[in-house]
Amino acid sequence: MKTHTLSSAIAVLLFASVVFAQTKAINFDNDRVGNPPAGFSFALTGLGKAGVWTIVKDDSAPAQKNVLAQTDADPTGYRFPVAVFDSISAKDVDVSVRFRAVSGQKDQAAGIVWRYRDQNNYYIARANALENNVVLYKVENGKRTDLPLKGEGRTYGKKADVPKAAWNTLRIVVAGNLFEVHFNGAKLFEIEDETFKEAGKVGLWTKADSVTYFDDLKIIVK
Secondary structure, three states, X not given: OHHHHHHHHHHHHHHHHHHHHOEEEEOOOOOOOOOOXXXXXEEEXXXXXXXXXXXXXXXXXXXXXXXXXXXXXXXXXXXXXXXXXXXXXXXXXXXXXXXXXXXXXXXXXXXXXXXXXXXXXXXXEEEEOOOOEXXXXXXXXXXXXXXXXXXXXXXXXXXXXXXXXXXXXXXEEEEOOEEEEEEOOEEEEEEEOOOOOOOEEEEEEOOOOOEEEEEEEEEEEO
């Protein structure tokens, strides 16, 4: 009986350690203000200037004050700065992030990237505070294409209230070829696609002249 109890306890501990190891929460509070965040690489899809990703203080942040900001407001239309978290490469993930659209005349966008191979090949789900919608795209060989919604067809994502200068939450749940998109706690739509089947990295994304703040990035490997 004692041996059985000990074995069960060990099994529970092992299971717990595996679950813990597959969850990464990043709040940027240990990063130094004015520097880029530790553990990230940066890239640019499209044209224009590379993004400037730096740690800033924001008193409106939901938790502590440090947030990750993309601060370069180059208005080039087909310009997508990306910040990629280096230490996780996975196929199936549950990723969420809080964001605040600070400014932008052309766009006020924030996105989550997954199955990232390089700056020209990945999936992206993004919310836009000027368009008030949430859209999921594939970026293949540098070309961005919105994907049709499961059961609804190509609708250019979904309309959603994306408040400017307020903190919102974007979430993507990935299982095989099925992607669920959630915004501010509500599931908006599903998409099925098989363009990128292999594991890839997770990252954050903006567009054109968007100045966007990010906080509380959570990555769960499924």
